[in-house]
Amino acid sequence: MNYFNYKRRLSSETRIGNIPMGGSNPIRVQSMTNTNTNDTEASAEQVIRIVEAGADYVRLTAQGVREAENLRNIKEIVRERGYDTPLIADIHFNPRAAEAAARIVEKVRINPGNFVDRVKTFQTFEYTDEEYVQEIEKIRAKLIPLLNICKEHHTAIRIGVNHGSLSDRIMSRYGDTPEGMVESCMEFLHICTKENFRDIVISMKTSNTVVMSQAVRLLIVRMEKEGLNFPLHLGVTEAGDGEDGRIKSAVGIGSLLADGIGDTIRVSLSEDPEFEIPVAKKLVAYIKERENHPEIIAEASGKFSPFSTDRRETYTVGNIGGDNLPVVISDRSQGNFELNSHFLPDYIYVGKELPIAAPRAIPSIIDIDGWKAEKNTYPLFNKSNWEGIKGNNAAIKFLQLSYPELDNDIISLLKADTSIVIILTANHLNGVGEQRAFIHTLMNNDCNTPVIPCRQYQENEDEDLQIKAATDFGTLYLDGFGNGIMLQNEGNISLKNIDAYMFGILQASRIRTSKTEYISCPSCGRTLFDLQTTVAHVKAATSHLKHLKIGVMGCIVNGPGEMADADYGYVGAEKGKISLYKKKNLIEKNIASEEAVERLVQLIKDNGDWAEPEK
CATH class of the missing domain: 3.30.413.10 (Sulfite Reductase Hemoprotein, domain 1)
Structure with missing residues (x-):
């Protein structure tokens, strides 16, 4: 994986009706109906609404054989209305329902955690090696008949692992871990490949963005070792609704898409399913913008692991860095100081001078040319005046830099002065890659300066800002990078909302909690x-x-x-x-x-x- 330059992971192609996935195909988007599958008319109508919203695939639950059989009636209505979008059956606990659905729809999703294994009990069971092998044979006995039906009817399968429904058997050996999710998947994948069945899609879903990212990355490495490269379905389960659902989905899905990982996505919102599609399409479109970007040249640090949850080690400056929670810096340089009492920033950037209206209880960051060493204020330097830091005795000195501005002189300064905090900007088409390059360079030079990522946007719609900012910042935070956040926007979005979104991104990245x-x-x-x-x-x-x-x-x-x-x-x-x-x-x-x-x-x-x- 290249941490700095965007390129899609090349997966194998899976046939799903008339819309194949993986390979050189575009990233597909999908959603799932929430109607009763036995209600033919309501289900067909909702399928059509989802398709008209732009979905490439639509999934329907099939709890039992009756629901699975009724997929035929739903499909007939949808096809008669002129829609040929592939339909997917979602199966839990019921191999017979999966077999029935596989004769009707274009893809069947099965969950390794409950396709054969008993309902999760959270009890600890001990399995001997012989007993464990016997359990795998039970899976084979149930799965192979389904594979044979899928071969006959050209039906694809999604092996859909959910963190929340790992079997007690998997839990007994691997625990509630990303490694357990991978093993749960590989058990099924080995049976499929041994039976020469390869129309497969894989998903590793959880409501925890950190676990999701780890599980997907571990799975890719495991597959690569075995010469496999099946396409991946990305999604954050139980993401919620409103801004929380959008931000959490963008952190989890966007951070993987940013690394070229993912062939289809579903943004799971507690809203009408057709509302998920525009969000998913915006997320995919934002990632696509960075295709063929100018190359970023940097050396990956050997201290970094994409599989670790460890935060980058930094020294402490005031309440920044070290073991401190990441701070929030709100840009109030335009003179608006109306604050949200539920999401008060830790610092405010006020620009060239300290206005009379600025709240004195919140520390202010001021451009060095207008900084007068007033109480609770701190200077901000940049590349044009960075040498002035050497004679400045402020307790915290902020230095705004981008990766192209990082040179040996700056690195020497950072290593010599432990009162500096970097505000890291990016102007590159792939800003995530450029900011990663900066931090990897610091790590390669044993430089432990705290870094606060800063990104600038020009958005007039809250949803657009939520998706883009959560993707960009979330990617860094899931890497273990970043001691704070500074989100700037030139557009018609209130600063109070922007402050809330910054706290929301930190929470979705699981590094600072600020609300239920x-x-x-x-x-x-x-x-x-x-x-x-x-x-x-x-x-x-x-x-x-x-x-x-x-x-x-x-x-x-x-x-x-x-x-x-x-x-x-x-x-x-x-x-x-x-x-x-x-x-x-x-x-x-x-x-x-x-x-x-x-x-x-x-x-x-x-x-x-x-x-x-x-x-």
């Missing part, structure tokens, strides 16, 4: 309640609990597993019934849905995690 995190699924035909309305009700009751992660899951398939990272969970148990979880533990079962939010609040109170909202 909701792990909510995008809804599908398995969902047992109105997900969008329920998420809104849960948020209304708990959004002030900034120290908590709360899962809102439509059904049991991934619910408890994906919520293992959450503090509390709200899961559909059956029609009109909800189960409540504390971490992985089921606390209350089959609560009437109209009482469930109130009971969730009480559960939080009973465990001492409740705080009254500020008035």
